[in-house]
Amino acid sequence: MSNSNQGFFLKELRLTGIDLEPAIVTLKKGLNVISGPSDTGKTFIFQCIEFLLGRSRPPKNVPEARKYTKSFLQIQTYLGKNYTLERSLKGGDFKKYDFELSEIDDSTKHEKFSEIELSDFLLSLGGMKGKKARKNQKGETKNITFRVLHNFFLLGEIELQSEMSPIQKEQYVDKTYLENVFKYLLTGQDDGNIIVKADKNTVANRKVKMELLDEFIASSYEELSGISGAITEPQINSQLDKLNNSMTTLSQEYAQFKKIFDEHYQEKKTIEQNIREKQSRIVYLDDLLIRADILSEQYMSDIARLRSTIETSLTLSSLDSSSCPMCHSKLESRIEINMDMVVQSSHAEIEKITALLNELIDTKRMFNDEKRLLVSKLEEDQNIADSITEVIEHQINNEMARISNFLNLYGDKKADLSKAQLIMKRITQYESDKTTIEKFLDKVKDQESTGFIDLDVSTVLPLLSIYEALLKEINFPNLTKLSYSEGLHDFVINDKNRQEFGKGYRAITYAAFIVSLIQLLKTKTYQIGLAVFDSPLVTYKKPKMNTDDLISVDLAENFYHYLAQHFKDLQMIVIENTPPPNGDTEINHIEFTKNDEFGRYGFIPHVKKIEK
Numbered sequence: 266m267s268n269s270n271q272g273f274f275l276k277e278l279r280l281t282g283i284d285l286e287p288a289i290v291t292l293k294k295g296l297n298v299i300s301g302p303s304d305t306g307k308t309f310i311f312q313c314i315e316f317l318l319g320r321s322r323p324p325k326n327v328p329e330a331r332k333y334t335k336s337f338l339q340i341q342t343y344l345g346k347n348y349t350l351e352r353s354l355k356g357g358d359f360k361k362y363d364f365e366l367s368e369i370d371d372s373t374k375h376e377k378f379s380e381i382e383l384s385d386f387l388l389s390l391g392g393m394k395g396k397k398a399r400k401n402q403k404g405e406t407k408n409i410t411f412r413v414l415h416n417f418f419l420l421g422e423i424e425l426q427s428e429m430s431p432i433q434k435e436q437y438v439d440k441t442y443l444e445n446v447f448k449y450l451l452t453g454q455d456d457g458n459i460i461v462k463a464d465k466n467t468v469a470n471r472k473v474k475m476e477l478l479d480e481f482i483a484s485s486y487e488e489l490s491g492i493s494g495a496i497t498e499p500q501i502n503s504q505l506d507k508l509n510n511s512m513t514t515l516s517q518e519y520a521q522f523k524k525i526f527d528e529h530y531q532e533k534k535t536i537e538q539n540i541r542e543k544q545s546r547i548v549y550l551d552d553l554l555i556r557a558d559i560l561s562e563q564y565m566s567d568i569a570r571l572r573s574t575i576e577t578s579l580t581l582s583s584l585d586s587s588s589c590p591m592c593h594s595k596l597e598s599r600i601e602i603n604m605d606m607v608v609q610s611s612h613a614e615i616e617k618i619t620a621l622l623n624e625l626i627d628t629k630r631m632f633n634d635e636k637r638l639l640v641s642k643l644e645e646d647q648n649i650a651d652s653i654t655e656v657i658e659h660q661i662n663n664e665m666a667r668i669s670n671f672l673n674l675y676g677d678k679k680a681d682l683s684k685a686q687l688i689m690k691r692i693t694q695y696e697s698d699k700t701t702i703e704k705f706l707d708k709v710k711d712q713e714s715t716g717f718i719d720l721d722v723s724t725v726l727p728l729l730s731i732y733e734a735l736l737k738e739i740n741f742p743n744l745t746k747l748s749y750s751e752g753l754h755d756f757v758i759n760d761k762n763r764q765e766f767g768k769g770y771r772a773i774t775y776a777a778f779i780v781s782l783i784q785l786l787k788t789k790t791y792q793i794g795l796a797v798f799d800s801p802l803v804t805y806k807k808p809k810m811n812t813d814d815l816i817s818v819d820l821a822e823n824f825y826h827y828l829a830q831h832f833k834d835l836q837m838i839v840i841e842n843t844p845p846p847n848g849d850t851e852i853n854h855i856e857f858t859k860n861d862e863f864g865r866y867g868f869i870p871h872v873k874k875i876e877k
Contacts, residue, residue: 272794301857306868
């Protein structure tokens with residue numbers, strides 16, 4: 266059982282297309298063998314698995330699969346969590362579902378992943394996300410990607426049979442990078458802490474920066490000393506908390522007084538409006554009273570005039586109308602005046618004017634009464650207004666001014682403490698930068714004396730032990746000694762370089778090397794969790810091949826048996842032309858027959874042609 270429960274295995278590969286029967290391969294934990302003749306889709310399965318695990322290039326455009334548009338791969342972690350990856354067979358980004366493949370439809374929620382995002386996700390399942398490997402002698406590094414790990418668990422037929430090193434592949438541009446990825450898999454120590462070898466100018470610049478940082482730190486402490494109470498960061502934080510609490514309480518108290526102030530101010534405004542309205546009414550009434558006095562005098566004048574008219578008329582009516590009162594000569598009357606009518610009319614007019622005068626007197630009395638009431642009310646309103654002004658100016662404003670003074674005082678103190686806090690943070694950052702430079706300079710010294718740690722025999726020994734035990738268990742012919750060549754970055758079997766064997770032995774020893782690596786990872790806290798081999802076993806059943814290219818059927822069967830027995834808890838997938846040995850029930854055997862009459866024709870559902 267794996268010690269880490271990291272990694273994942275494959276459960277189902279599926280291709281779909283419009284109005285097409287899906288192409289499906291169901292896989293299990295343990296050993297899976299996919300066998301069958303050529304042109305049944307075995308290598309196409311391998312390419313689809315690579316493609317769905319991050320390879321950029323789509324699978325080959327085989328005729329049988331051209332109408333299929335989508336590919337799916339369900340994976341399961343060794344902790345039991347299922348995920349499904351989807352990708353168009355033309356390439357592009359991925360869709361990731363947190364469900365089994367059978368639960369997915371067009372409405373299922375998913376995440377879109379780029380190749381980089383997919384790599385990070387798969388690395389996180391194996392406990393290897395964020396690891397780095399050195400790519401050159403300067404010490405420059407780059408992230409370990411899931412795509413580069415394909416070199417250690419997804420091996421195609423040509424690669425397995427080639428003469429290149431399985432560790433530092435000839436076609437691989439960044440050979441140093443691949444070697445250090447392998448070193449990480451063996452040791453668990455990545456190159457994330459390596460500092461790139463710096464030239465003299467870089468080192469000198471860092472030393473100058475160190476001196477500047479020392480000056481900045483000293484000046485910051487001097488600035489800090491001028492701030493009262495600023496001793497330590499915890500004390501500053503404590504004082505800031507107390508100030509904030511006090512200011513919150515004062516702000517609430519200020520808000521309450523502000524509310525009372527607003528209420529009093531609004532009341533004062535209302536009363537002052539009433540005072541203005543009363544004053545305006547009094548002025549208006551005074552104007553009316555003046556006009557009434559003038560009118561009253563007019564009425565009195567009219568009454569006096571009418572009374573004079575009456576007296577004159579009565580005098581005239583008592584005189585002899587036929588002689589002159591002066592000379593007593595007889596007068597001739599041309600107009601006759603009825604003095605009684607004049608007297609009567611004057612009396613009637615006097616009565617009318619007297620009635621108007623009485624009404625005017627009553628109106629003046631009413632105006633005067635209203636004025637006296639208004640003056641009395643005006644005095645009351647003014648007293649209330651003065652009282653409110655007294656409360657506002659001498660009570661509320663005083664309290665608000667007191668609170669405002671405290672808030673300003675606390676605000677100034679808070680500004681000082683906040684400034685001290687910023688200075689503390691600045692000092693912390695300066696000291697952190699200084700520590701980083703010190704570490705850099707220390708590592709530069711270490712690198713000058715020791716250089717980088719490269720892959721060597723001592724690093725490979727734990728793997729070499731597992732590898733040798735495997736070869737012995739499968740009865741590799743005449744095995745007496747197994748060693749590692751640092752120059753070739755490959756293994757030496759019985760004093761013969763592995764690359765010098767025929768391609769049949771190169772393939773099985775390459776596959777055995779990968780199996781040993783996966784077995785070593787069982788003891789780590791990180792894990793890939795599976796390996797996929799396309800045609801690792803070139804057996805005697807291919808008689809046209811050269812003798813050096815063949816391995817014995819016993820060796821092939823022993824290899825199958827080893828995988829079935831030692832990898833029940835992980836997953837091994839072998840794609841071969843020939844079936845595994847009969848009788849091993851622990852193998853999940855998927856056989857393609859390329860025959861419509863029996864078994865499964867191939868990976869892509871076959872449509873049988875109807876003979877005419």
